[in-house]
Amino acid sequence: MTSLDYAMARGLYSGMIRWTNTDAINTKLSTGRIERDAPLVAGHKAAVLTIQWCPHHDDVIASGSEDCTVKVWQIPEGGLHENLVEPVADLIAHQRRVGVIQWHPTAQNILLSGEQLLKNNCSVEVGVSLEQLLSGGSDNKLFIWNVGTSEALIEIDCLPDIPLCASWNWDGSRFVVSCKDKKVRIIDPRTGDVLKEVKAHEGSKPVQVQYLKNGSVLTTGFSRMSERQLALWDGNMNNIVIQEVDNSNGVIFPFYDSDTNMVYLCGKGDSVIRYFEITDEAPYIHYLNAYQSSDPQRGMGAMPKRGLNVNNCEIAKFYKLHQKGLCEVIPMTVPRKSELFQDDLYPDTPGDIPALTTEEWIEGKNAPPILVSLREGYHPTSKSAIKMSKRPNALAKAIKKPDPNPAQANSEPAAHVKNALAVKTPSAAAAAAPAEQATPAVVLPPGIDLQSVLDDIRKLKIIVKGHERRIKGLEEKVTFYEKKDCEI
Structure with missing residues (x-):
């Protein structure tokens, strides 16, 4: 049966x-x-x-x-x-x-x-x-x-x-x-x-x-x-x-x-x-x-x-x-790292549609099977579109130029130095503005929860500490047995 x-x-x-x-x-x-x-x-x-x-x-x-x-x-x-x-x-x-x-x-x-x-x-x-x-x-x-x-x-x-x-x-x-x-x-x-x-x-x-x-x-x-x-x-x-x-x-x-x-x-x-x-x-x-x-x-x-x-x-x-x-x-x-459809593993294969009717076969006709692609049965694991995130341009930051006459600046009274630091020239202000605009806030990719990432990091730290304690204990046991063997 x-x-x-x-x-x-x-x-x-x-x-x-x-x-x-x-x-x-x-x-x-x-x-x-x-x-x-x-x-x-x-x-x-x-x-x-x-x-x-x-x-x-x-x-x-x-x-x-x-x-x-x-x-x-x-x-x-x-x-x-x-x-x-x-x-x-x-x-x-x-x-x-x-x-x-x-x-x-x-x-x-x-x-x-x-x-x-x-x-x-x-x-x-x-x-x-x-x-x-x-x-x-x-x-x-x-x-x-x-x-x-x-x-x-x-x-x-x-x-x-x-x-x-x-x-x-x-x-x-x-x-x-x-x-x-x-x-x-x-x-x-x-x-x-x-x-x-x-x-x-x-x-x-x-x-x-x-x-x-x-x-x-x-x-x-x-x-x-x-x-x-x-x-x-x-x-x-x-x-x-x-x-x-x-x-x-x-x-x-x-x-x-x-x-x-x-x-x-x-x-x-x-x-x-x-x-x-x-x-x-x-x-x-x-x-x-x-x-x-x-x-x-x-x-x-x-x-x-x-x-x-x-x-x-x-x-x-x-x-x-x-x-x-x-x-x-x-x-x-077959282990493959790529998540794409593997054409070399899945060539076209015979489908479920007959190539001949009964009458055609009786009349003496022959035909190979009708092949179909298995790509239709493939469903990508990730269908999200690629998104580009803008990074701050380091070259857009204002360049701090050295003082051309440091000796003269040191000879001026302290009050004048204070006033000089408090006042910005138009060119310096213009240079500082792009620098502030060029560093936007960090934006996480869509679908990523910051809190869950932090929780995962915290859990991993706990696991790592546990492994460290275990390794330390094993090392102590090995040292103990080595000393014991030496005494024997």
Whole structure:
């Protein structure tokens, strides 16, 4: 069974989510513990195996189940207030359980469905790509659905074994699928023909596949010695490079960011998230870093780019499912001192507007996703205009000239000196006036309270004095122990 926070698809933060093991989907807007009587999406008659959020509708989700059906749900605005039991589309064609579903990346209402072998595998899928759906089942069949009419457009019956994982390419003109027979196949979705076929990994455990933006294919699997591997293939499924990851036994699920060309590897049962950069130059796969935690992950989901907080320089956000049934939010941020929008971190990304209608895709048209800028989601922390404050001009002050004949001035009587000091010449008065006007009163910038500044200074002085006393006490202790050591 799979449970998911509705806030993921709405671009909101979700907190800790209680994961249940029933034939329902749990949705929640606020953070914290979910109550026992929380409303559910409860329309399946058996366990839910996989879910996929629609990339073009933030409130639409598709689910595949052991009851051999694919259902499409529309979450009401504001979340659920009662159990949702009626789907907007009920897709029935599979003879066995459905564990693989993928929305088309650019066409409207197209969905692919198929089987995912892993049993009792709780997973989170966030922000996939369209309204046509692809599904696969244990009957070794793949279906491409028109969700708008709830009908199967294409049935693909060319697979010799159970499909495990599927991924559309950038414009949705083909998809790649891995099967239980250890082979990876590139298939034309309109004809069902197998264009390329290769044995990706020697190990017996499931292979995960991911189409990259440039047409390459990324796979994760196991070697003959059960070492976990990451491999890169060109568009004709010729191997470019294969890299060993580690010796753990959990299946690795890749999360691909087409904007930055980064891939995040999350293994079931691992407590680490490794991330790599994919380039066109050797060695092609560049290890960057890893996020380490103490608790192992039972499942993992990723927020689409449109839901990231660009003000905090988030480049990815993951939802980690713990063994105890809690979901933890893990943001990946790049530290930047500048508060401006970071164009290098956020190139244009696929938006929520489909590039093709269902009819156009059926007619054979292909189109890349419509890109949008994330700058609209950026809100500057300070919008106040720059104000220039006038400072007093030191050169405008009157220059005091020395007495030309100090001896003569000393010889004059004191009374004459008094009178001379009391009388100002017109030139001296004229020079003094600009000096007085050139030193205006100090004006604080708007929004600054002088009293609060003084209070902060006073508090800082108290803190500094406390630290000084503490340092003095520590120095006395050090001196005492040093003397004691010398005596010994």
